Amino acid sequence: NLVEAVGKNGTIVQVGLYGQPIQVDMDKVLKKEIRLDVSYATNYSTWARLMKLLSLDQLILDPLLGTKYELKNWQTAFERAASGDDMKVIIVPEQI
Incomplete structure (x- = not known):
């Protein structure tokens, strides 16, 4: 269990999707003052822009x-x- 593994005032970073629902004991998250950072940045326009910049050698x-x-x-x-x-x-x- 990730919440158990993280120490007090720790951070959990989740990028992307699990692909299925998960259960998180939010009481433990709050008691341990864990920070949750999440990111989901996938859409067609982002990938199209990235591919264009890569092709122009601008990155x-x-x-x-x-x-x-x-x-x-x-x-x-x-x-x-x-x-x-x-x-x-x-x-x-x-x-x-």
């Missing part, structure tokens, strides 16, 4: 893809993620 997506770090540099990766210098980090294990 800078590299920052969204993440910076790669070797496993031996995990501490730097964590520090940069925590500071916000990198939006997302990818830790790649060394080849065996």
Whole structure:
């Protein structure tokens, strides 16, 4: 149960749909002061605009893809993620 797993003052983020109804114990959500963030942003016009921008090469997506770090540099990766210098980090294990 997600509500059980989240700590006091934690946040649950749901993007998209479950595909079926779910039950959420809102009393527990309120008692633990959990924040619920939801997003549903799918419609034809959004996708059409995105495809047009992609075709015109007007989107800078590299920052969204993440910076790669070797496993031996995990501490730097964590520090940069925590500071916000990198939006997302990818830790790649060394080849065996």
